[in-house]
Amino acid sequence: MSGPILIWGAGAIGGTLGAAFIRAGHDVILVDNAADHVAAINERGLRIDGPIFQDTVKAKAFVPENLKGKFDRIFLCVKAHHTEAAAKALLPHVAENGYVVSAQNGLNETVISKVIGEHRVIGCFVNFGADYLAPGVVHYSGHGAVVVGELDGKKTKRIEQIYALMKEFEPKAILTENIWGYLWGKLIYGTLLFGTALTNDSIADVLANQRYRPILTKLALEVGAVANAKGVVPEAFDGFDPVAFAPTASTAETARSFDEMVIHNRRSTKSHSGIWRDLAIRKRKTEVDAQVGPVVEVGRSLGVPTPLAARVVELIHEIEAGTRQLDLVNLDLLADAEIGA
CATH class of the missing domain: 3.40.50.720 (NAD(P)-binding Rossmann-like Domain)
Incomplete structure (x- = not known):
C-alpha cells in the first residue's frame, strides 16, 4: 500500500x-x-x-x-x-x-x-x-x-x-x-468503565473499592455470558483477565484481576475514563448506546438476561439528561437492580 x-x-x-x-x-x-x-x-x-x-x-x-x-x-x-x-x-x-x-x-x-x-x-x-x-x-x-x-x-x-x-x-x-475475542474482552472491561463513570471517583479508586467489586463482577459476568453464547472466547489485556470473570472463577482469581487493573490504571496519568469526561466535562452523549446497548440486544436475541447492563444504560442516560448526578450512590442503585432482577 x-x-x-x-x-x-x-x-x-x-x-x-x-x-x-x-x-x-x-x-x-x-x-x-x-x-x-x-x-x-x-x-x-x-x-x-x-x-x-x-x-x-x-x-x-x-x-x-x-x-x-x-x-x-x-x-x-x-x-x-x-x-x-x-x-x-x-x-x-x-x-x-x-x-x-x-x-x-x-x-x-x-x-x-x-x-x-x-x-x-x-x-x-x-x-x-x-x-x-x-x-x-x-x-x-x-x-x-x-x-x-x-x-x-x-x-x-x-x-x-x-x-x-x-x-x-x-x-x-x-x-x-482472534480479534473478536479482544473486542468482546474490551466490551466486558468497557462495561466496567461505564460503571466507574457513574461516579466522580477515578477508575482505579472504584475498581479498588471492596464495597463495589461484587456488583461490578456480576456486571462483567453478564457481558461475558453473552460473549460465551455467541461462541466468542474473550482475550486478556492490561490486567483485565476475562477468565477471572467467568462463572467458574474463584474469588481469588477475580480479586487478582481487579488488583492488576487498579495497578495498570494508577500508572496512567489519565485517572478517569473518556466516558466520565464526556459526562462531567464535555457534557455530551456517551457511547453507551453503541457499546453497552448492543450487549443487551444480543443477549436478548440469544436468551441471555442482562439486567445490570440494561440498568447501566438507563443510569448513564439519566446523567446525560442532567437528571442524575455523578455519585457512588449510583453503584448502590445498580446493586439494587441486581437484587430486583
Whole structure:
C-alpha cells in the first residue's frame, strides 16, 4: 500500500495515532468534524501533551466535505455512535483495494462492514489512554494494549503491513487471529468503565473499592455470558483477565484481576475514563448506546438476561439528561437492580 494514511476522526485516539505515524516518517492526512480543531491543526500543528512524548507535528487537516481523493489506508477513530455516518461519509474515499481500520471502542467492525463491505474492514483493539483537550491539542496519557487482526483471523499481506505500522506506535502491539475475542474482552472491561463513570471517583479508586467489586463482577459476568453464547472466547489485556470473570472463577482469581487493573490504571496519568469526561466535562452523549446497548440486544436475541447492563444504560442516560448526578450512590442503585432482577 502507498499514499498517505488517512485518519478519520482526529481526537483522542486518531490524533495520538496520527501524530505517532507522522513522527515515524509517514505522510498523514487528518479529517475531523470539528472545524475549530481542523483550523488549529492547519494553523499551528497538532500538539501532543503527556508523559509518553510531547511534540507538535505538522499535518494537513480537513473537515469531511473538503476532503478529496481516495486512500488505501484509512483509520476510523470516531466515537462509536458516529460510526455509521462516518463510514458513509468516507466510503467515496476508499480506494479500490483500500481498507478501513476500526480504531474505536465497541463492535463497530460490523457497522462499517455493512457500509463498505466486510472484505475492506480490519479489526483493531486499542486501550491506550488519551483525551482531546482543546482545538489542536490531544493528551496521550498512558501506554495500553494495541491489537490488530483480520475479521476472519487469516494472515494476509495487508494485516502484516498494518501490524508493522502499529508497532511503530506501540512496540508491544499484537497481531491476533482472534480479534473478536479482544473486542468482546474490551466490551466486558468497557462495561466496567461505564460503571466507574457513574461516579466522580477515578477508575482505579472504584475498581479498588471492596464495597463495589461484587456488583461490578456480576456486571462483567453478564457481558461475558453473552460473549460465551455467541461462541466468542474473550482475550486478556492490561490486567483485565476475562477468565477471572467467568462463572467458574474463584474469588481469588477475580480479586487478582481487579488488583492488576487498579495497578495498570494508577500508572496512567489519565485517572478517569473518556466516558466520565464526556459526562462531567464535555457534557455530551456517551457511547453507551453503541457499546453497552448492543450487549443487551444480543443477549436478548440469544436468551441471555442482562439486567445490570440494561440498568447501566438507563443510569448513564439519566446523567446525560442532567437528571442524575455523578455519585457512588449510583453503584448502590445498580446493586439494587441486581437484587430486583
